[in-house]
Amino acid sequence: MKFPSSEFDDAVAALCHGVIGDDAMTELHELLRDEPSARDEYLWRVEMHGELASERLGFGHSAAVEEEIEKPAESPPRRSEIQALRLHPRWKTAAAAAVALFALSGGLWMWHGSQPSQDESEAVARFAELRKSRWMLPSTQVSTGDVILKEQRIELSSGSAEVEFKSGARMTLSGPTILEALSSNSVFLLLGQARLVAEMPESKGFTVITRNSKFVDIGTAFTATVAPDGLSRLEVSKGEVDVVLKGIKKSRRLKAGETLYVEPGERKIVTRIEPGDGTAAFRFPTIEPPSHDDYADQASGHATIRVARGELKNRPGASGEAMVLLDGLGQSRQDAPRESAFFRDRTEGSLLVDLGRTISVTRINSYSWHQHHAVPGHRHRARQRFTLYGYSGEEVPDLTMPPEESGWVRVARVNTDRFFRVNDLLDRPSQQASSITAARGEIGRFRYLLWEVKRNTFFGEFDVYGKSSQSVD
Amino acid sequence: MNENSRHPVSKSAGQQEFLRVFLANEREILRYVVALVPNIGDAQEIVQQTAVVLWEKFDQYDVERPFAPWACRFALNVTRQWMSRQQRWKALLDGGLAEELAARREQLRPEFDERLVHLEQCLAKLPEERRSLVDGYYFRQLDVATLAERAERTVDAIYKTLQRVRRQLRDCIERSLGEELTT
Numbered sequence: 138m139k140f141p142s143s144e145f146d147d148a149v150a151a152l153c154h155g156v157i158g159d160d161a162m163t164e165l166h167e168l169l170r171d172e173p174s175a176r177d178e179y180l181w182r183v184e185m186h187g188e189l190a191s192e193r194l195g196f197g198h199s200a201a202v203e204e205e206i207e208k209p210a211e212s213p214p215r216r217s218e219i220q221a222l223r224l225h226p227r228w229k230t231a232a233a234a235a236v237a238l239f240a241l242s243g244g245l246w247m248w249h250g251s252q253p254s255q256d257e258s259e260a261v262a263r264f265a266e267l268r269k270s271r272w273m274l275p276s277t278q279v280s281t282g283d284v285i286l287k288e289q290r291i292e293l294s295s296g297s298a299e300v301e302f303k304s305g306a307r308m309t310l311s312g313p314t315i316l317e318a319l320s321s322n323s324v325f326l327l328l329g330q331a332r333l334v335a336e337m338p339e340s341k342g343f344t345v346i347t348r349n350s351k352f353v354d355i356g357t358a359f360t361a362t363v364a365p366d367g368l369s370r371l372e373v374s375k376g377e378v379d380v381v382l383k384g385i386k387k388s389r390r391l392k393a394g395e396t397l398y399v400e401p402g403e404r405k406i407v408t409r410i411e412p413g414d415g416t417a418a419f420r421f422p423t424i425e426p427p428s429h430d431d432y433a434d435q436a437s438g439h440a441t442i443r444v445a446r447g448e449l450k451n452r453p454g455a456s457g458e459a460m461v462l463l464d465g466l467g468q469s470r471q472d473a474p475r476e477s478a479f480f481r482d483r484t485e486g487s488l489l490v491d492l493g494r495t496i497s498v499t500r501i502n503s504y505s506w507h508q509h510h511a512v513p514g515h516r517h518r519a520r521q522r523f524t525l526y527g528y529s530g531e532e533v534p535d536l537t538m539p540p541e542e543s544g545w546v547r548v549a550r551v552n553t554d555r556f557f558r559v560n561d562l563l564d565r566p567s568q569q570a571s572s573i574t575a576a577r578g579e580i581g582r583f584r585y586l587l588w589e590v591k592r593n594t595f596f597g598e599f600d601v602y603g604k605s606s607q608s609v610d
Numbered sequence: 611m612n613e614n615s616r617h618p619v620s621k622s623a624g625q626q627e628f629l630r631v632f633l634a635n636e637r638e639i640l641r642y643v644v645a646l647v648p649n650i651g652d653a654q655e656i657v658q659q660t661a662v663v664l665w666e667k668f669d670q671y672d673v674e675r676p677f678a679p680w681a682c683r684f685a686l687n688v689t690r691q692w693m694s695r696q697q698r699w700k701a702l703l704d705g706g707l708a709e710e711l712a713a714r715r716e717q718l719r720p721e722f723d724e725r726l727v728h729l730e731q732c733l734a735k736l737p738e739e740r741r742s743l744v745d746g747y748y749f750r751q752l753d754v755a756t757l758a759e760r761a762e763r764t765v766d767a768i769y770k771t772l773q774r775v776r777r778q779l780r781d782c783i784e785r786s787l788g789e790e791l792t793t
Contacts, residue, residue: 150773154754155649159698166701169711180645180715184722185776185783187644188729189748190653191637273630313629328629365629365665367658401658529695541663542687544694 138164140175149179153186260284261321262302269296271312290317293329305337306354319346332360334375350399351381355390367401368550382407382576389576395422396556398549399576406549407576410521410556413568419467419504419597424570427504429465432496433601436465439493440601445536445587447486450479459488467597471508471567477595479518488588489536490599495529495584500602501573503551503588507595508567516567521553522591525573527583540587548580549573579603628668631677632661638678639685645715646689646708647699650751656692660685686712725783732782740775747772 138144138161148165151157157165168175262285272279273292285291285300295312302308303321310316314329323344324331335343335354343354345361347369352361356376363369371380373395379388380397391397400406411421419426433440442459449456457475468476480486492498503523509515526545528534534543541547551571559565573580586601639660643653663684664671671680690708693699702708715722733741739761746752746760747768758765 146773146777149648150769150776153648153650153776154769154772155651156769162698163701166707170705170707176711176714177718180711180718181722181725182776182780183645183648184641184715184718185726185729185779186648186650187641187653188726189744190644190650191640315629365632365661367661541659542691544691546695547659547662 138168140168140172140178145175145178149182153183259286260303261287261318262300264298265301265307266299267296268298270298271295273313273315285318287318287320290315302340302343304335304340304343306333306335306340306343308333326361326363328363328365330360330362332358334358347399349382349401353379353381353388355379356393359391369399369401370396371399372396400549406580407574408549408551409572409574410551410553411570411572412557412566413504413506413570415471415506415508415566415568417467417469419506419568419570421570424502424572427465427467427502427598428600431465431502431600432498432603432605433463433490433492433599434465435460435463440490441493442488442490442599445487445489447480447484447590449486450474450481450593456480462488462596462599463490465598465600467504467568468506468595471506472510473506474595477505477507477518477597479595480590480593482593484593485589485591487536487590488596488599489533490586490588490601491533492584492586492601492603494605495582496603496605497579498527498581498583498586498601498603499574499579500600501525501548501580501586502598502600502602503571503596504569504598504600505594505596506568514562516562516565518593518595519565519567519569520559520592521551521569521571521594521596523594524550524589524591526587526589527581528585528587529582531584533585540589545587546581546583548586628665631671632664632681635678635681636661639681642678642682642712642715643685643689646686646702646711647692650748652692656685656689659692660688663688682712725787728783728786729779732779732786735782736775736778740771740778743768743771744775 138148144161145165145168148157148161151161152165165179169179264279264281264283264285267279267281270279271294273294277292279298291298291300291310291314293310293312293314293316297312298310300308300310300318302318306322308324309332311330311332314331315327316329316331317325317327319325322340322342323346325346327348331345333343333345333354334357335341336357341354345352347361347363348367350369350371352359352371354376355378356373358373358375359378360372360374361369362372371378371391373391373393375393377393378391380391380399381388382399396410398408400408409424411424414420428434429436440463442463444459449459454474456479457477459478461476462478466476478488503521505519505521507516507518524540525548526540527548528545530544534540534545536543551573553569553571554565557564557566575581588599590596636657640653640657643656643660644650647653647656660681664681667684671677686709690703693703693708702711733744736744743757743761746757747754754765754768758768761768
């Protein structure tokens with residue numbers, strides 16, 4: 138490849154679009170290594186490309202929102218124009234002009250307290266109750282009864298705020314939370330926690346949108362949470378909720394008592410956690426019991442497992458070998474150390490599964506069961522707290538380094554105590570299962586899986602479902 | 611949320627502060643990553659992974675110093691890890707080309723910033739159809755197949771038009787810089 142040339146132009150453009158071929162990529166990289174002027178031109182082109190792409194970040198989520206939600210019925214005729222101005226200030230000649238226009242249009246960018254001069258026809262909700270509320274902008278003044286306008290952003294630093302929407306839905310925000318009111322029946326939750334109760338007929342279909350998902354109320358109550366790193370959580374306490382994941386047409390419905398986690402990222406990793414029936418049958422509401430039919434089952438001879446870090450407890454009440462986790466069975470009773478694998482008291486460690494070759498992994502289930510035979514509240518070893526990583530290379534990465542610094546891909550995080558809101562030991566189910574899937578297709582192609590375990594849990598079984606790459610290809 | 615955070619302050623206060631500085635600098639971090647991995651989807655994925663690392667390391671951040679350079683160091687590491695997992699990107703790691711690009715970008719940034727001042731007015735000068743394409747591709751982040759369907763054109767035609775639009779913008783910026791020098 139020469140510089141300047143049309144090949145160079147095409148290669149840089151294709152790289153920006155993510156459609157460059159392997160040969161062109163190699164040639165471009167060689168050119169960049171050898172030719173300083175090509176390097177400078179390349180950097181300028183991608184700088185402008187990056188500037189265009191990052192522009193929307195200064196204006197929040199709304200580009201995604203426009204794609205995700207239906208236009209609210211009460212939208213004024215020129216909403217799209219207003220939205221366009223608001224989203225894309227570059228179409229304006231100056232930021233100040235844009236700000237002025239936003240204010241005129243009623244699309245306020247930030248919360249600036251009570252807005253008596255605003256047209257209240259744009260109001261979509263009101264602050265119903267404030268409890269020790271503090272706001273991210275210290276100058277913010279908010280009182281009970283203040284209206285919330287369409288597209289207004291609410292940035293609660295601490296405390297809580299109850300918001301009553303025109304549709305009758307009531308939402309409780311717990312700081313820190315950043316949320317934008319999109320209409321009288323929809324919000325965008327950028328960060329934090331919002332608990333919704335939608336009992337009025339008009340509030341049916343209330344929608345909470347996050348960066349990676351959309352939660353649509355079918356029944357009456359749910360809580361949505363978004364962590365700073367994008368992990369979304371939905372807990373349905375009453376009724377039903379449809380979950381729509383970005384880029385995936387088919388929704389899934391969650392019922393009361395169910396919770397779903399959606400990891401940030403392209404693959405939309407979804408984690409489901411359920412309590413078991415507390416018997417050797419390991420029955421769960423939707424997660425299947427431990428199985429011999431998974432790819433990693435020892436009977437198939439594909440996979441091996443070993444302790445990668447830490448030590449399994451050796452006495453007294455010693456742990457079983459790590460291999461018990463691939464035997465297709467959970468424990469036969471509630472306190473069965475030899476049928477479980479667990480680390481020494483008050484230590485943590487990691488368990489490494491080698492699948493023998495890179496396979497397309499579609500589902501990973503982890504099962505645990507423990508309750509002291511004489512002390513009902515002693516269920517410490519039932520909880521599951523781990524981070525699961527995958528790796529596709531042939532050689533296992535350096536296990537002495539933190540996984541995320543040695544090439545492992547983080548797949549999912551599981552914390553069942555948080556899920557079950559364990560305050561009292563008896564809140565913690567003695568038998569638990571977590572099931573990790575992708576919203577569509579495979580979780581990823583991995584040869585190795587690493588459970589970084591934070592507690593000395595009595596794990597009874599790991600089931601890894603998938604297909605070998607050969608059969609997939 | 612990471613429960614292993616070593617933040618001495620309360621979790622919610624830590625979250626709040628992290629969020630404030632991260633959101634204020636997210637754009638800068640994305641631009642940094644795009645210089646190395648120009649595909650926006652890939653770059654956003656890397657920024658997302660960087661956010662996780664930054665949150666975990668946030669207690670090590672010295673508030674007296676600017677956040678973006680500190681964050682970009684981690685972004686470079688995450689980018690390198692990402693590249694090491696992509697066979698065809700490994701060449702960029704060989705011989706330190708990724709680091710060279712990152713360092714050179716830092717040297718050129720004042721010049722780039724001067725040029726980008728004119729981007730806004732150049733965008734405004736684009737014909738409506740092309741402006742709409744930029745809007746769909748960059749701001750609304752529609753996939754190219756959707757843009758092609760809407761415009762009743764082929765996917766290749768959309769890619770080509772985007773390439774031409776960027777060239778048009780670069781040319782416009784160069785002209786604007788020239789005018790600036792002569793006035």
